Amino acid sequence: MGIELTRNFSIIAHIDHGKSTLADRLLLKCGAITEREFHNQMLDDMDLERERGITIKASAVTLAYKRPSDGLTYELNLIDTPGHVDFNYEVSRSLAACEGALLLVDATQGVEAQTVANAVLAFEHKLDVIPVLNKIDLASAQIDASAAEVEQVLGLQQEACILASGKEGIGVDEILEAVVLRIRPPQGNPDAPLRALIFDCKYDDYKGVITYVRIVDGRMKRGDKIRMHHSGKTFEIAEIGRFRPKPLPCDLLSAGDVGYMTATLKDIHEVKVGDTIESALVPRDAVTPLPGYKEPKPMVFCGLFPANANSVEALKRALDKLALNDSAFVYQAENSDALGFGFRCGFLGLLHMEIVQERLEREFNIELVQTAPNVTYEVELHDASTALITSPSKAPDPSLIKSYREPMARVQFIVPVEYIGNVIKLCEDRRGRFLKQDYIGSKRVILEYEIPLAEIVFDFYDKLKSVTRGYGTMDYHFIGYQKADLAKVDVLVHGTPVDALSTICHRAGAERRARRVLIRLRRQIPKHLFVIALQAAIGGKIIARESISATAKNVTSKCYGGDITRKRKLLEKQKEGKKKMRSRNIGAVEVPQEAFLAVLDTRDDEDD
Amino acid sequence: MSMLTVAKAQTFPEGLYVHVPFCASLCRYCDFASEIHTAARAERYLGALETELSVRVADLLPDERFAPRTIYVGGGTPTALSIAELTRFFDILRKHVDASRVVEFTIEANPGSTDEAKLELLRRRGVNRISLGVQSFQPRFLSLLGRVHSAEQGREAVPLARAAGFDNISVDLIHGLPGQSPDDLRRDLDAVAALQTEHVSAYGLAYEEGTPLHAAVQRGEIAPLTPEQEAAHYMTVMETLEQAGLLQYEISNYARPGRECRHNMMYWRNEAYLGVGASAASFIQWQRSTNHEDVDAYVEAVEATGKASATSEVLTPEARAREALVLELRLRRGVELAEFKNRWGLDFAAACSPAHGFLREGLMERTEDGRYRISRRGLPVADGILAEFV
Ligand SMILES: Nc1nc2c(ncn2[C@@H]2O[C@H](COP(=O)(O)OP(=O)(O)OP(=O)(O)O)[C@@H](O)[C@H]2O)c(=O)[nH]1
Ligand code: SF4
Ligand SMILES: [Mg+2]
Numbered sequence: 001m002g003i004e005l006t007r008n009f010s011i012i013a014h015i016d017h018g019k020s021t022l023a024d025r026l027l028l029k030c031g032a033i034t035e036r037e038f039h040n041q042m043l044d045d046m047d048l049e050r051e052r053g054i055t056i057k058a059s060a061v062t063l064a065y066k067r068p069s070d071g072l073t074y075e076l077n078l079i080d081t082p083g084h085v086d087f088n089y090e091v092s093r094s095l096a097a098c099e100g101a102l103l104l105v106d107a108t109q110g111v112e113a114q115t116v117a118n119a120v121l122a123f124e125h126k127l128d129v130i131p132v133l134n135k136i137d138l139a140s141a142q143i144d145a146s147a148a149e150v151e152q153v154l155g156l157q158q159e160a161c162i163l164a165s166g167k168e169g170i171g172v173d174e175i176l177e178a179v180v181l182r183i184r185p186p187q188g189n190p191d192a193p194l195r196a197l198i199f200d201c202k203y204d205d206y207k208g209v210i211t212y213v214r215i216v217d218g219r220m221k222r223g224d225k226i227r228m229h230h231s232g233k234t235f236e237i238a239e240i241g242r243f244r245p246k247p248l249p250c251d252l253l254s255a256g257d258v259g260y261m262t263a264t265l266k267d268i269h270e271v272k273v274g275d276t277i278e279s280a281l282v283p284r285d286a287v288t289p290l291p292g293y294k295e296p297k298p299m300v301f302c303g304l305f306p307a308n309a310n311s312v313e314a315l316k317r318a319l320d321k322l323a324l325n326d327s328a329f330v331y332q333a334e335n336s337d338a339l340g341f342g343f344r345c346g347f348l349g350l351l352h353m354e355i356v357q358e359r360l361e362r363e364f365n366i367e368l369v370q371t372a373p374n375v376t377y378e379v380e381l382h383d384a385s386t387a388l389i390t391s392p393s394k395a396p397d398p399s400l401i402k403s404y405r406e407p408m409a410r411v412q413f414i415v416p417v418e419y420i421g422n423v424i425k426l427c428e429d430r431r432g433r434f435l436k437q438d439y440i441g442s443k444r445v446i447l448e449y450e451i452p453l454a455e456i457v458f459d460f461y462d463k464l465k466s467v468t469r470g471y472g473t474m475d476y477h478f479i480g481y482q483k484a485d486l487a488k489v490d491v492l493v494h495g496t497p498v499d500a501l502s503t504i505c506h507r508a509g510a511e512r513r514a515r516r517v518l519i520r521l522r523r524q525i526p527k528h529l530f531v532i533a534l535q536a537a538i539g540g541k542i543i544a545r546e547s548i549s550a551t552a553k554n555v556t557s558k559c560y561g562g563d564i565t566r567k568r569k570l571l572e573k574q575k576e577g578k579k580k581m582r583s584r585n586i587g588a589v590e591v592p593q594e595a596f597l598a599v600l601d602t603r604d605d606e607d608d
Numbered sequence: 609m610s611m612l613t614v615a616k617a618q619t620f621p622e623g624l625y626v627h628v629p630f631c632a633s634l635c636r637y638c639d640f641a642s643e644i645h646t647a648a649r650a651e652r653y654l655g656a657l658e659t660e661l662s663v664r665v666a667d668l669l670p671d672e673r674f675a676p677r678t679i680y681v682g683g684g685t686p687t688a689l690s691i692a693e694l695t696r697f698f699d700i701l702r703k704h705v706d707a708s709r710v711v712e713f714t715i716e717a718n719p720g721s722t723d724e725a726k727l728e729l730l731r732r733r734g735v736n737r738i739s740l741g742v743q744s745f746q747p748r749f750l751s752l753l754g755r756v757h758s759a760e761q762g763r764e765a766v767p768l769a770r771a772a773g774f775d776n777i778s779v780d781l782i783h784g785l786p787g788q789s790p791d792d793l794r795r796d797l798d799a800v801a802a803l804q805t806e807h808v809s810a811y812g813l814a815y816e817e818g819t820p821l822h823a824a825v826q827r828g829e830i831a832p833l834t835p836e837q838e839a840a841h842y843m844t845v846m847e848t849l850e851q852a853g854l855l856q857y858e859i860s861n862y863a864r865p866g867r868e869c870r871h872n873m874m875y876w877r878n879e880a881y882l883g884v885g886a887s888a889a890s891f892i893q894w895q896r897s898t899n900h901e902d903v904d905a906y907v908e909a910v911e912a913t914g915k916a917s918a919t920s921e922v923l924t925p926e927a928r929a930r931e932a933l934v935l936e937l938r939l940r941r942g943v944e945l946a947e948f949k950n951r952w953g954l955d956f957a958a959a960c961s962p963a964h965g966f967l968r969e970g971l972m973e974r975t976e977d978g979r980y981r982i983s984r985r986g987l988p989v990a991d992g993i994l995a996e997f998v
Binding site: 063142529530550551552553555560561562570571573574587588 | 662676812814826834839859875876881883887890891931935943965968971987989990992993994995996998
């Protein structure tokens with residue numbers, strides 16, 4: 001099949017605008033799946049994706065499109081991408097393997113924050129972008145207004161929009177035609193030495209490490225000797241194939257193709273997403289590597305500890321495997337006084353964190369104790385050195401610190417005009433700095449703010465939804481570190497500092513926040529036989545205190561001959577009950593594992 | 609006592625408990641093995657009791673007479689038996705038990721069930737200690753508890769026993785009653801103190817499942833005191849009785865020096881005893897066994913087999929030691945490390961790391977002579993402490 005008959009494109013959109021549903025339709029139309037196999041969101045094949053109804057991983061599939069007008073069969077490589085902001089890097093990786101993109105806009109919602117963000121990414125990659133107004137089957141679809149927004153905000157022609165409904169299969173033929181006509185065929189020389197971009201990889205229990213590749217130049221066959229440009233290590237190709245949508249072996253992948261490769265890889269770390277695969281027969285110096293990717297930088301960290309200390313090794317193996325499927329996820333061994341051996345793990349955002357944690361518990365059957373997440377901080381020390389802090393408990397002694405710097409984000413909101421006031425208030429509460437405001441038509445506004453990342457990654461999105469009745473959307477990206485008046489707050493349970501509960505926060509809000517944490521702890525820690533003092537401190541100074549009153553009465557007054565056995569059983573039961581509660585000993589206090597997350601829960605609740 | 613003497617004491621129990629499961633009427637909080645007294649039921653019961661006693665004693669000591677140091681007749685209300693029944697009861701005891709070594713012979717009695725004639729009979733048959741179920745001195749609380757005697761009868765019971773020649777008298781008191789104010793409690797305590805008894809047992813009211821009182825609480829008809837109020841009452845009891853010269857020697861027991869109940873001390877020292885009658889427990893050669901609670905089940909079992917054990921369990925050395933620890937920690941004298949180790953082979957210090965936390969928190973303390981005990985502050989939550997040692 002000639003390179004002119006190949007098209008490579010991604011489907012991109014704001015979250016829930018219907019990417020995966022439309023992908024299903026394209027698969028069905030091209031016979032990649034039969035009506036019988038057809039089910040919703042085919043490509044969301046992880047359990048978690050199905051349950052949550054969202055795409056987490058980009059997935060690639062090769063379609064054979066028999067074009068009615070010329071009778072030729074085109075090879076379409078489609079990549080369905082996630083919409084959530086945490087998985088933004090999956091989108092940029094996918095785009096690097098494509099020449100075009102279908103940009104979906106839910107016609108009932110119009111252009112939203114991630115529509116803009118993803119469109120910008122596609123433009124940066126110089127892709128041919130086809131706007132599609134989706135969900136037109138719905139009565140609430142506002143086709144004209146949405147088309148106008150596409151033109152005004154994204155700079156694409158209104159007339160270029162295709163009307164579609166993934167759900168009803170409307171517009172599928174037009175989309176396939178547009179893919180052939182409006183997206184350019186890949187360039188690249190099949191006769192040149194091999195250069196292939198690794199745009200993803202995953203671990204498969206049967207095939208081992210499956211590497212997703214886009215061939216830029218040259219060819220790939222089974223048995224070829226290849227080299228990873230970055231490491232210089234060489235391997236022999238064991239299998240190549242295409243996703244249809246299951247991995248199906250084939251004989252040849254050549255310039256312009258998208259597919260997969262397995263090789264004699266021993267270690268999962270030998271594959272690096274973004275790296276270039278080249279022929280081992282060509283000297284390494286003679287190859288110009290492909291641009292690759294900016295490594296995604298995890299900005300949100302938390303501690304993950306096995307609930308059962310015996311599972312540290314199992315947890316490490318599981319993290320290894322997950323990290324292979326997820327290059328944005330990082331981890332490092334950490335030792336906590338309170339929680340023992342575990343790992344400090346970095347994520348792109350809270351959803352990403354939740355998903356990794358859930359996969360660990362589910363796919364690897366490891367029970368976890370998670371500590372509250374935090375963003376990364378930079379500290380400047382008096383000796384003029386700087387340090388990056390991913391774990392608040394590991395922050396240097398306050399006397400050594402000259403200043404803290406915290407990560408800042410540039411945030412774009414798209415909100416209906418009636419909620420502007422609420423959103424501005426929210427941003428100001430979160431130490432935001434106004435940048436600009438632009439109207440989209442007369443009803444909606446794009447707002448831009450600079451806000452400390454720590455203020456937005458945890459509960460901000462929920463807050464935004466609630467102050468805009470669900471209509472506001474946001475997108476953000478990290479722009480750099482900025483000096484801030486921060487302090488490390490330690491939590492002491494009955495006089496013992498608990499490393500896993502330390503946080504870094506803005507000094508102005510420290511006391512309020514500390515009090516909230518203590519109140520939560522108070523609710524989580526059951527009464528003991530003695531009064532438990534809970535304190536929060538900055539340096540040596542106590543900034544908040546709470547206490548948990550003691551059990552008032554627990555005594556059997558009568559205990560004679562006949563009662564002894566019964567009484568012993570009762571005591572044994574009490575003891576058993578306590579053992580069953582998963583908890584950690586902090587001095588004489590048993591702290592339930594859930595309490596370590598108490599700091600995370602920043603929902604407002606009245607002090608009682 | 610060395611481990612060897614302990615082992616010997618286990619073979620030859622020095623205490624005898626006899627249960628009499630009859631009362632004039634049933635109290636609302638009661639979860640003891642007891643039923644309303646009738647002549648026919650008592651007759652059949654005493655027959656079974658005699659059989660069991662003879663069989664158990666013969667099993668225990670085929671070649672000699674059983675000569676305990678303490679006898680405790682509990683119930684129920686043993687004095688609910690008629691003069692004739694009581695006479696038969698003591699005859700049975702005399703027939704199967706050698707009373708020559710007995711130093712303490714206690715019977716439980718209720719005000720109203722102890723007239724002069726009965727008291728005189730008890731004295732004549734060797735009973736030298738009487739435990740009177742007075743419970744409260746206020747009509748309101750007596751009726752709440754479902755006690756049949758009056759406050760007046762409660763007050764008179766002690767002088768009556770004195771007059772009959774008892775010089776070792778205990779009264780039972782219940783505190784933590786629903787609606788009981790600190791003043792109510794103080795009045796009861798003053799009344800008890802005024803009686804000048806040798807011994808007081810003061811129990812916090814427990815709402816045992818299956819009792820009418822528990823059901824009333826479940827239905828919301830009765831509101832128990834809060835745990836804080838109950839604990840405060842308990843503290844008041846300890847302080848007030850102590851001021852009255854009644855020294856606390858166990859979680860719920862107070863005595864003038866030397867008047868601690870020897871029989872009950874034996875339980876808390878984890879020593880061996882023989883128990884006969886419905887629901888009676890025995891601890892012999894490290895085996896704990898308990899008889900059927902239900903009178904019919906008890907009588908039928910005895911009539912069929914001569915015995916009536918419903919459950920039994922042999923304790924491992926570790927279990928014995930742990931049990932001993934939990935029981936001895938109920939005592940105000942506390943536990944002496946070397947002695948405990950010598951006696952039970954269990955190293956308190958090693959087995960009881962939780963003690964350190966309790967010591968630090970003031971829930972346990974070391975006495976001047978170096979013994980470990982639960983502090984007064986710890987007593988209201990003694991079960992929480994003891995649970996760490998089982
Ligand atoms: N009425 C209607 N509903 C649609 C249409 N397309 C998708 N939906 C619904 O919209 C929701 C989101 O669809 P998905 O296809 O999962 O959206 P997505 O863009 O892949 O979502 P993410 O991957 O999480 O960003 C689902 O409930 C779909 O059933 C459509 O054309 N019409
Ligand atoms: S007198 Fe004692 S045994 Fe009898 S019913 Fe009342 S509480 Fe129960
Ligand atoms: Mg999707």
